[in-house]
């Protein structure tokens with residue numbers, strides 16, 4: 001019989017191989033065992049054993065190829081889309097949503113429930129738990145876990161939201177832990193910009209990239225940085241708060257309590273506020289989209305102001321982190337090719353030339369729904385084995 005330390009080593013090695021295969025399947029989509037052997041660099045018997053273990057754990061499923069290859073048709077292995085369910089929860093200042101999907105991470109409108117964000121924490125949990133139960137009640141595969149995307153500063157050591165400047169009812173809370181208690185399944189807290197990074201890497205244009213950054217400029221200004229394939233965390237997981245750099249020392253009050261933070265001038269929320277002041281009534285983002293389309297000349301100064309500060313934010317990220325790509329998540333400037341081109345023009349004036357030459361900047365296609373889902377899928381597929389690069 002093997003001594004115990006050898007058994008531990010072989011278990012660990014098996015798990016590392018299984019995780020490596022999962023990453024290959026996520027990256028390449030449905031693949032035959034032969035293809036997985038090629039891309040993973042593992043031996044055919046090791047791949048076969050690892051696939052069997054993953055099938056048993058319910059993390060992958062088999063399907064027949066659409067056009068069988070000549071000779072013996074090899075069945076394809078893919079992430080469990082039909083045989084496993086995960087839920088993605090997005091908590092946001094105005095609207096919350098819950099989406100159900102498989103481990104393939106495909107989000108659809110049919111399996112999404114939205115509701116206006118309640119004004120108190122218990123109401124929020126009730127709303128989310130109700131939406132989760134509704135989606136699960138429609139039948140389907142067993143639930144493996146819930147990813148909960150939240151705005152604000154998440155202290156990973158303490159596992160709580162330290163402060164959420166645009167949604168203070170989350171301060172000192174952990175809705176993932178509370179939902180886990182109510183629904184009796186595992187749930188993970190996902191800082192929303194980290195979630196966007198994970199989603200962009202799994203499903204978007206950052207596939208295969210090890211060094212990129214994600215700037216969320218919707219309600220607040222959040223930054224996620226993938227460095228060498230890992231999310232940059234800092235001591236407690238709170239790194240990346242460029243949104244609260246002071247840019248106007250006596251500017252307007254920010255949700256964090258300080259004045260004149262970059263977040264108050266560089267976001268969709270900032271442009272919405274400035275346009276509301278111009279119009280003399282409270283607008284929402286959708287209304288501003290309409291106004292900018294109908295009467296662009298009426299808001300030139302407002303757009304110019306936010307364009308300038310967004311360019312400052314983008315330039316700061318590129319100068320500090322030297323990413324190969326920077327993704328911008330937002331609606332009013334990032335969502336309009338013309339206005340985004342103006343932002344990029346302003347970025348060129350404010351970024352170190354060498355750093356900018358290294359970096360492509362583009363608007364992201366990922367959503368926070370995908371981010372919440374990517375967060376729980378990462379927990380399920382990677383939480384149990386270290387990676388080896």
Ligand SMILES: [Zn+2]
Pocket residue numbers: 165243244254255256257258261263
């Ligand atoms: Zn602030």
